[in-house]
Amino acid sequence: MTLPIYVQGAWFLGAALFIFGLKGMSSPASARKGIIIAGYGMLVAIAATFLIPGLQNLALMAQALALGGSAAWISGKKVKMTDMPQMVAIYNGMGGGAAAAIAAIEFAKGDAHSLATTVLAVIGALIGAVSFTGSSRKPIACRRRMRSMSCSP
Amino acid sequence: MDGLLALYIFMLAAFTGYEIIAKVPVILHTPLMSGSNFIHGVVVVGAMLMLGTADTVTQQAIGFFAVALGAANAAGGYVVTERMLAMFKKKEG
Numbered sequence: 001m002t003l004p005i006y007v008q009g010a011w012f013l014g015a016a017l018f019i020f021g022l023k024g025m026s027s028p029a030s031a032r033k034g035i036i037i038a039g040y041g042m043l044v045a046i047a048a049t050f051l052i053p054g055l056q057n058l059a060l061m062a063q064a065l066a067l068g069g070s071a072a073w074i075s076g077k078k079v080k081m082t083d084m085p086q087m088v089a090i091y092n093g094m095g096g097g098a099a100a101a102i103a104a105i106e107f108a109k110g111d112a113h114s115l116a117t118t119v120l121a122v123i124g125a126l127i128g129a130v131s132f133t134g135s136s137r138k139p140i141a142c143r144r145r146m147r148s149m150s151c152s153p
Numbered sequence: 154m155d156g157l158l159a160l161y162i163f164m165l166a167a168f169t170g171y172e173i174i175a176k177v178p179v180i181l182h183t184p185l186m187s188g189s190n191f192i193h194g195v196v197v198v199g200a201m202l203m204l205g206t207a208d209t210v211t212q213q214a215i216g217f218f219a220v221a222l223g224a225a226n227a228a229g230g231y232v233v234t235e236r237m238l239a240m241f242k243k244k245e246g
Binding site: 014019022023028038063072092094102106 | 156183185187191194229236
């Protein structure tokens, strides 16, 4: 699949914004600005993906984005400061779950042709699934430990 | 994409991440971890590509699941990191 230049350019810009954002987050004075820059990078990357010609299921895509995005946005706003580490672990696990699901679709499509891509897809699915299931258990173990010592995911 | 080219990108990205994170003050470790988690939310783009090329209902269902999870990773990671850093700023004055 050859992507149009504006999509590739926007993705490139998104990646650059991520790096600038991370750099900003690594110093106390610019930390808040950093996450906002990275946020713009994410918006640019997602918006550009919608512009790829020939993509199907655009409505489904928008629904899934709205559903997952709003649910996490609201829970992220509500969660208590002391429960932040568990929350980060859960979001992290969700990303892992997404990666596992991507690998699953690749298999379902039969896109994994060579041995190398098959191995990569299996490793991707495995890591994703471990991260997803692991972090769904983490909050429980975490809460138990919180009583005596600090908890970091 | 050429496999070796992908490996080069992988290596350079690893060095970039290491260099940016290496000299960070200890108080910023937690928000930065959360921020890196937010950046992992970019997996949503891959999920969108998969859903966009899904043919069967099964693939669509898994793709929907993947996009929703990825979006949750991105949105949740952003909100949580932003809240942590906002609190941090107040404390520091």
